[in-house]
Amino acid sequence: MSIHLMVVASYLPKEVITQSQKLALQKLADSADDETRLSRPGLARLAAWVGVNEKRAITLVTELVAKGLVERVQTGKAGRAAVYRVFPNGIPPIPSTADLKARLETQRAAPKNPAKARPGVKRAAPAKPAMTAQDVEDRVKGKAQAPQEKPPQGGFHEGNPEGGEGQVPPVEPGEFQAGNPVGSTGGTPSFLGSSSVLPFPPTPAAVAAGEPSGDVGTTDQQAAPQKPGCSKHAGNPAPSCRACGTNPRAERKRQQARERDAERRANDDHWDQWHRDADERRRRADLSAGAVLEARSAARSAVRNWKDAAREEVPSRGRKSRRNVDTPTDAYRIEEAGEGFGSAEAP
Template sequence: MSIHLMVVAAYLPDDVVTQGQKLALMKICDSADDETRLSRPGLRRLRAWVGVGEKRCTTIVTELVAKGLIERVETGKAGRRAVYRVFPKGVPPIPSNDDLDARFAAADAAPKNPRKARTGVRRAAPSRPAMTHEDIDARALAAGEGVKGAGFHGWNPDEGEGRVPPVEPTGLHPWNPLGSTGGTPSLPSSSFVLPSPPTPAAAAAGERGGCPKHPVAAVSCRACGTNPRAARAAREREQAEADRETEQGWLRGFQADLDEARRVRQERPEDVEAARLLARQLARQGREKTRNGNASEKNRS
């Protein structure tokens, strides 16, 4: 177990190894010897440390070999672990705090996506958010725009003083044909009193009817639940409940007969044995009668 090699592997920068590669390298360093730097981590322990599958674990080890961080000394076989040498080209130094600060500053200044980075373009620092309306006025003056007064205006310049036109709307009739003598325009009556057409299923089944809860009968009333579809579903539920009750009654009677037969067999076993003997005797007589009848038919022929 080499703590020094594992710490060196932990401080490798992100542009050198990925997270999975760093975990695998730390496990190999954890199992390495301080002097020879030879390690036998084992595939099972390496997979558990990195948290990947067997094929991915083997691929990560191959990537570390390609980067020159480890090298294979012996390949693994059944019953024998593979042997690796950690840092064959030399052990890197552990970075100091100044080195880490410089590394983080360079990482923060670098673009998130180098392929889309605009080189040679100096970006302006983000402006401070405006805290009051005075900040907004100052920015408007700097941009050459006029300063608008804060708050809400007292009136609407796009409209007149009156909010409602003095004349009645021309789209409605000036009187109510249902009997009102006032001059206020009225809208047509609600549509719930009008007869509604039947549903497609009800029309196909030839169902007709009305809703008795309204003054004007309607063929279908979804609000009251009197449409033909709901009525048909209610009748089907009632029929299913009646069939179920009939079946349950038959099962209760059958169970009662079984209980009675069991009680008779327990209380009067001699009667049961006598009935069994009688049944056997009758069956035997029936077979003999059938045999005699077949013999007489052969004699006649």
């Protein structure tokens, strides 16, 4: 057990060693010999001292070996502890109180986040120091002791003056310009109108293409005819110019627009023709239905007339038979009427 090595390990700065590494180094120094500085702490005790698991303890010892604070003399195996030498390159001196104060001042002056610090930049001192609790109390007391009536300040008025007419006095606040702008009344402060009525400025692409700026009141009749090409190639569009509209992108857009228009026209023509055909079919169906009804009516009238004529002839023959058909001629007429009734076609 070496108290001197533990004290030396405890005073190492944080720029050299982390807190966990310092705890591991203290355990190694606690188990080291004063003369040889050899240490056999054991993995279980080292992990318990630092407060980590065994894998993390092995990693901490490896980091100390990489920094040169510990030297691995003998590798540990199952049933045999590893042997280390603490401070193989020499024991650092114990810093004095003055050195510790200087180190503390350096840490305070250093940036809080070195990764974001700008090298070579010196910040100016604040105009006044930060307010303390005493300053806040003094400010509260000053407000409490201040008179209730506030001195006149610049800006808008808080209301109408007492004893006068109910109107805003014809004066202007001190922060505004002297006098009223042109076109305003003399009783109240005036402000600029809304910017929504102002014309929108054209975009850079519109300026390059020579498009109008869209001023208020400009109509299509008053607009001047646009010349082909942009302001740079007025009257003579240059190939592959974005402002002139001759670049491949503009050509693709025009081609796509033409294809969409053609597809829309074809679709409209298709449905117009379909509606015309449907109207024609509906008209023919109405005419055919009327012709069929007329043929059926004519056939029924013919049969009815023949039956009436047959009934008139029966009494003159003495009613010898009650046949529906008296002569072959009458049967032939009935067949003709039936064929005409079943085969009636539209004109």
